Amino acid sequence: xxxxxxxxxxxxxxxxxxxxxxxxxxxxxxxxxxxxxxxxxxxxxxxxxxxxxxxxxxxxxxxxxx
Amino acid sequence: xxxxxxxxxxxxxxxxxxxxxxxxxxxxxxxxxxxxxxxxxxxxxxxxxxxxxxxxxxxxxxxxxx
DNA sequence: TTGGTATGTCAACTTAACTTTACATATCCA
DNA sequence: TGGATATGTAAAGTTAAGTTGACATACCAA
Numbered sequence: 001x002x003x004x005x006x007x008x009x010x011x012x013x014x015x016x017x018x019x020x021x022x023x024x025x026x027x028x029x030x031x032x033x034x035x036x037x038x039x040x041x042x043x044x045x046x047x048x049x050x051x052x053x054x055x056x057x058x059x060x061x062x063x064x065x066x
Numbered sequence: 067x068x069x070x071x072x073x074x075x076x077x078x079x080x081x082x083x084x085x086x087x088x089x090x091x092x093x094x095x096x097x098x099x100x101x102x103x104x105x106x107x108x109x110x111x112x113x114x115x116x117x118x119x120x121x122x123x124x125x126x127x128x129x130x131x132x
Numbered sequence: 133t134t135g136g137t138a139t140g141t142c143a144a145c146t147t148a149a150c151t152t153t154a155c156a157t158a159t160c161c162a
Numbered sequence: 163t164g165g166a167t168a169t170g171t172a173a174a175g176t177t178a179a180g181t182t183g184a185c186a187t188a189c190c191a192a
Contacts, residue, residue: 001109015138029180031140038179041149043067043132045108046123056122057112066109081168095150097170104149107179 003060005034008052023047069126071100074118089113 009019016030023044032038040048049056075085082096089110098104106114115122 001112016140017138026181027139028141028182032180035140037141039107039109041105041179042108042111042122042126043105043128044179045111046067046126046128047132049123050128056108057115060108060112062109062112062116066113082170083168092151093169094152094171098150101170103171107149110149 001036001039001060001062001066003033003036005030005048005059008054008059012052019048019051022051067102067105067126067128067132069099069102071096071114071125074120074125078118085114085117088117 005019009016014022016034017027020027020030024047025044029038029040029044033040033044045056045060049059052059071085075082080088082100083093086093086096090113091110095104095106095110099106099110111122111126115125118125
């Protein structure tokens with residue numbers, strides 16, 4: 001699964017720590033999601049999409065291997 | 067987090083086992099998600115939304131407690 | 133050059149997702 | 163009545179998500 005978190009953060013001028021605070025997770029969790037080490041829960045995906053005011057499908061997209 | 071899986075299944079005339087097969091998980095996993103015991107991964111949410119041809123946000127919605 | 137901010141990553145830990153196996157119940161139909 | 167299908171749930175196990183704490187690096191501004 002790919003994600004646009006890094007780009008969205010840049011557009012909204014948020015650091016990983018800022019974003020983590022917004023949705024109530026640790027900075028490392030955001031980093032791990034961004035770098036593809038973790039697949040977030042649906043609750044986190046919904047909250048992240050909400051922060052950026054975008055659809056979940058826009059921020060996260062399935063890949064062949066999923 | 068609430069979800070519309072049961073309704074969507076009914077509209078698409080799919081059993082829990084059918085849906086499980088479609089997205090490659092066990093029947094119990096579908097049941098557990100439907101009854102709110104598990105929060106699915108974002109990959110599962112995207113696949114479920116894909117099966118029903120609906121937005122993730124339409125199928126899964128955040129609640130106060132999330 | 134030093135201090136603050138941002139990012140990447142690792143280790144150890146806890147909790148939750150997901151699996152298989154299994155059993156119970158309800159409905160429906162031949 | 164009996165068998166097939168659908169659903170709910172429990173137990174035990176594995177894997178992955180998410181935590182805290184820590185350290186390294188890079189960049190930028192004072």
